[in-house]
Amino acid sequence: MPSSGISGAEMVRVIRSTVLQAPVEAVWDVIRDFNGHDQWHPAVANSQIERGNPSDMVGCVRRFRLEDGSELREQLLTLSDIEFSFTYCLLDTPIPLYNYVAHCRLFPVTDDDLTFWEWESRFDTPSDREDELASMVGDNIYSAGFDAIRAHMELEAA
Incomplete structure (x- = not known):
């Protein structure tokens, strides 16, 4: 594993994918909004783009709070x-x-006018927590996001 420069850290790669029963343009309309994940992802309580920037401006920063109260910036x-x-x-x-x-x-x-969605990440984490955190990201964020978008698209189609 490549070194991250953080003592005891290991590089982790997480990949999840799914097929959605919706056209790619319809799915893109939902996930393209970098500040819209609080409208569909069950882990996200609220979100805002800092400095009033547009949510599709490369370089913009979203600050959001998870349902458990944690705050993140991306x-x-x-x-x-x-x-x-x-x-x-x-x-x-x-x-x-x-x-x-x-x-x-x-x-x-x-x-069949469906969408294949791939979501992947790479990150460093403490060497004793690779499996735990890879599973948390892959299951609680990515797979949960797929399920939420699937439900959202079904509601939109109804």
Whole structure:
């Protein structure tokens, strides 16, 4: 494993993916809003973009509170409407996820007008917590997000 410069830290990679029963444009309309995750993700209580910047401005920072009261800050690093993708990093978090960078990308499944969604991240964490924190990110954030968007899209279609 590459060294992070943090004593006792290990690089972790988390990848989750799913197929949604909705066109890629419809899913992108929901997840593209970097400040909209409090409208669909069950872990996020509220969110705001700092300094009043637009939520699709590369470099903008969202400050949000989780349902458990934790506060986090993330920065939008890339956004591509052509590739249906964005990348962001964690700036502040009470969880020991260091050098955290995540990437979301949607792909059209053209034979049935579905969406393939891949969400991945890399981060450093204390060497005795890799499995715990990889599972927390993959299950509680990514998989829970997939389920929430799936439910959101079903409500929109009804």
